[in-house]
Structure formats: C-alpha cells, structure tokens
Amino acid sequence: xxxxxxxxxxxxxxxxxxxxxxxxxxxxxxxxxxxxxxxxxxxxxxxxxxxxxxxxxxxxxxxxxxxxxxxxxxxxxxxxxxxxxxxxxxxxxxxxxxxxxxxxxxxxxxxxxxxxxxxxxxxxxxxxxxxxxxxxxxxxxxxxxxxxxxxxxxxxxxxxxxxxxxxxxxxxxxxxxxxxxxxxxxxxxxxxx
Ligand code: FES
Numbered sequence: 449x450x451x452x453x454x455x456x457x458x459x460x461x462x463x464x465x466x467x468x469x470x471x472x473x474x475x476x477x478x479x480x481x482x483x484x485x486x487x488x489x490x491x492x493x494x495x496x497x498x499x500x501x502x503x504x505x506x507x508x509x510x511x512x513x514x515x516x517x518x519x520x521x522x523x524x525x526x527x528x529x530x531x532x533x534x535x536x537x538x539x540x541x542x543x544x545x546x547x548x549x550x551x552x553x554x555x556x557x558x559x560x561x562x563x564x565x566x567x568x569x570x571x572x573x574x575x576x577x578x579x580x581x582x583x584x585x586x587x588x589x590x591x592x593x594x595x596x597x598x599x600x601x602x603x604x605x606x607x608x609x610x611x612x613x614x615x616x617x618x619x620x621x622x623x624x625x626x627x628x629x630x631x632x633x634x635x636x637x638x639x640x641x
Contacts, residue, residue, distance in 0.1 A: 491536045492638075493527035493619055497630040499544060499568070500528045500535055508535060513564055513628055516548035521583040522590065523547070524571060527630060541638045543571035544619055545580060546628075547601060549588065557604040561620040561635070563628060567601050568619035570638045575612035577640040590616065614641075 499511045502524040511525055522545040526537045536542050551565045558567060569590065573580050578594035589608060590599040597610030605616030617638055620631040 491539045491542055492633055493536065493542060493544065493630045495630055495632050496530060497527040497536070498530045499525040499546060499628060499630070502526055502537075502543065511546060511628060513548075513566060513623060513626065516546060516566055518548050518550055518565065519585065519588065520548070521585070522569075525568075530629075540579075541570070541572055543579070545569045545571045545590065545616075547583075547590075549602060553588070553602050555603050557606075558602065558618065561604070561618050561631070563621040563623040563631075566621055566623075566628065568621050568630070569599070569601065569605050570617040570619065570634055572639045573597060573612060574607075574614035574616060575610065575640060580616065 501507050501509050501511060510528070511523060516523065525544045525546050526535045527542060527544065528535045546566060546568050548564075548566045551562070554562055554565065554567075561567070571579055573592040573594065575592065575595055575597050578592050580590050580592045580599065582591035582593050583589075584591055584598070588600075588602065590601060590605075591597070592610070592612070595611050597612035598608045599605045599612070599616040600608050604618055607613060607615060615636065617634040617636040619634050622629050622631040
C-alpha cells in the first residue's frame, strides 16, 4: 500500500522539478531571443535619423523635402544616422516609404506625424511581409503586389482592401531647419502578423 506522506512528497518534488525545468526553458528561450531583439532595436529607424535614397543613381543621398512632389509615387528610403554616414540597411524591416500629399488631404490620425505633408510608412506589408511597391495615383493608395492589400496614407495607413488586417505602421517625421528627420520610431510592429 502506498504511504500517503511519500506520495505527497513525491508529487511535490516532481512538480517542483517541472516548474524548474519550465523556468529554465523560459530563460533559455529569452536568452536566445535577446540578441535578436537588441539587433532590431539597434538598426530600426530612430529619432533624429535622416532618410536616404534606397537605390539607383542617388542611392545613399539624403532625401530633402523638395525631392518629394505632392501626389507622386513614394520614394523607398533607408534611415541614416546623421553625422556618421552610417545607413541602417542591415534589416529589410527598416525600409521606409516616403510620400507627400497636400496637407489638407491628411486626416487627423496622421497629421501629427507628418512634416509639411510628407509621410513615412514601413515598406513591409502587414499581411505576409512583401514589399509594398505599388502606388495608385488616382486613389492615393499604397498597394501590395502580392495579394492586393491597399493602405490609405491619409488615414495613417489603414487597410482599405485586401487580406491585411493591420495598418501599415507610420514612422513619425519632423522638419528640422528644412531637413527631413525621423521624429520617433515606428508607431506599431513592422511586418506580418
Ligand atoms: S503580403 Fe501584402 S497583401 Fe499579402
């Protein structure tokens, strides 16, 4: 016959071991995740960054407000730490879409994050992570070529069509002595999910 005291002790010991094992697994997982989280933080656009042309003949040149025409297709950009020349281009999630609209077109949700009608968004679709490359000039909408999700820049990147369910994250901007600068990091998580 089983000794009830021994059973309780045995159950308690196993339970404690399980708790320790689980705790260890959580710690191991956290330790594995930590370098990734630090890397994302280190490269992501941050307050004070300039924005530079992503590709083409002007790649690496700082983008100025007058490079952006009202209603024209967005410019793909990377953030750059001013004064260092270091372009944050190690992580595709750091790609930025810059576009300019008439100030009176901007809704109240996005106006505080715009600078002289210029808006910045993550270039990564929130559905499955494709690059948002298309611009519907007639409707002033950003469009993802993979599954057709459409995002309205006048409404802070809200989804107006397609399978994406999350807005395209906004990157707040400021104009500093005529220079375009990032005012704060992305206001939401970049990428799919
Ligand atoms: S990845 Fe953009 S709509 Fe699917």
